[in-house]
Amino acid sequence: MWIFEVGRNLRKVSSFGAHVALRPSASLPKNSLGYRFLSNTEANEQQVERRAQRRQATFTDRTQLKYARRLVVKLGSAVITREDEHGLALGRLASIVEQVAECHVGGRECIMVTSGAVAFGKQKLAQELLMSLSMRETLSPKDHTRSETGTLLEPRAAAAVGQSGLMSLYDAMFAQYGVKIAQVLVTKGDFYNEETRRNLISTLSELISLNIVPIINTNDAVTPPPQTDDDFRTGTGGKKIIALKDNDSLAAMLAAEVEADLLILMSDVDGIYTKPPSQEGARLIPTFTPDMLESVKFGKKSKVGTGGMDSKVQAATWALDRGVSVVICNGMQEKAIKTIMSGRKLGTFFTDVAATPGFLPVEHMCENARHGSRTLIGLSAEDRANCIRTLADLLVSKQDFILAENAKDILEAQKVNTAKPLLNRLSLSPSKLNRCKQVSTKLLTRATKTLVAL
Structure with a gap:
């Protein structure tokens, strides 16, 4: 059996069991129609290549x-x-x-x-x-x-x-x-x-x-x-x-x-x-x-x-x-x-x-977040305050790591043509991290004063 190749990058399967691969022929002049025949070996190699691309x-x-x-x-x-x-x-x-x-x-x-x-x-x-x-x-x-x-x-x-x-x-x-x-x-x-x-x-x-x-x-x-x-x-x-x-x-x-x-x-x-x-x-x-x-x-x-x-x-x-x-x-x-x-x-x-090392499926992340939320509810007020202080300090001490990972997220978002306003919201900077720490500290101080008043 021979495979017939013609035209552009499209593919169809004929009713007679022959694959019709529509692809320009490199062996013919550019001004020709681009007709050529492929052997079974060439067709199998192309099929393996397509499946390797799908595999990813x-x-x-x-x-x-x-x-x-x-x-x-x-x-x-x-x-x-x-x-x-x-x-x-x-x-x-x-x-x-x-x-x-x-x-x-x-x-x-x-x-x-x-x-x-x-x-x-x-x-x-x-x-x-x-x-x-x-x-x-x-x-x-x-x-x-x-x-x-x-x-x-x-x-x-x-x-x-x-x-x-x-x-x-x-x-x-x-x-x-x-x-x-x-x-x-x-x-x-x-x-x-x-x-x-x-x-x-x-x-x-x-x-x-x-x-x-x-x-x-x-x-x-x-x-x-x-x-x-x-x-x-x-x-x-x-x-x-x-x-x-x-x-x-x-x-x-x-x-x-x-x-x-x-x-x-x-x-x-x-x-x-x-x-x-x-x-x-x-x-x-x-x-x-x-x-x-x-x-x-x-x-x-x-x-x-x-x-x-x-x-x-x-x-x-x-x-x-x-x-x-x-x-x-x-x-x-x-x-x-x-x-x-x-x-x-x-x-x-x-x-x-x-x-893959370091990979965690989204559903596992959600399960971990739910488990952490339930654990947080069961903590005392003092333990919650300590958690907030620790997180606020980590925003500054881990600043370089956070910004590096955020840069990767920005690149991925740009690949899928994410709108600019959304990119601005996603983007982090040292000033944003410091602001987050200040807000966390203020909320913690206000909550502590409220508990003392009660």
């Missing part, structure tokens, strides 16, 4: 998630399946569809990775199985349609029966918001083969450009039972790629291939805990970094899913390493997607910038 643009804290333009939302089996494993939780599913539709109508590009075909199919097969029972079995108090479910209702057959109904349900729900959807079924071979993966990404890009929401699921009718594969495997060209074992790894691989800004993995737990949530002392981790992986203990997977929390963390860290921000949240919580997109604290946010 990964969101560093939750407040930046509102800028995500391309989203991949993965719905776990436990989120959209009823407790009895037969049928879908329509209320939860409708709420998620509404949020995805609102994101789509608001200008974001959305891709959904869904489970639920097996659960939907089990509901239909259970009815057929009931019709095949004898009179004795029908009148028996024992439910023969649900005993020995693993042998009576084969998951692959249930998936084949339920997939069409699942997509019909999605189509009806999204139609209420004027959003069109497309079904895409994939298998392991679609990702491990270079040509089929290229065709898959081409199809997804074409659907997105047509303002259609792709809904992706593994083709469970032909997929073999879950195996104990390694978390990673070697793909074409010796590249290390994640093993496609469940929809978590599928969502991570898709997010990396389509260069998504954000991947949301929705499960039936609130996020990543230091140990299984059922154990005493388990604590939710609001911000997760890859170096914390060894300190986390994982529990068992849900009874209706194929991947547990360990699988989600492996998929999330793999996607994060390829420039995709990730949030693992509880899909049963109301308005979870809208809460995440607004930058509020929900679930576990994956980032790697916390490993």
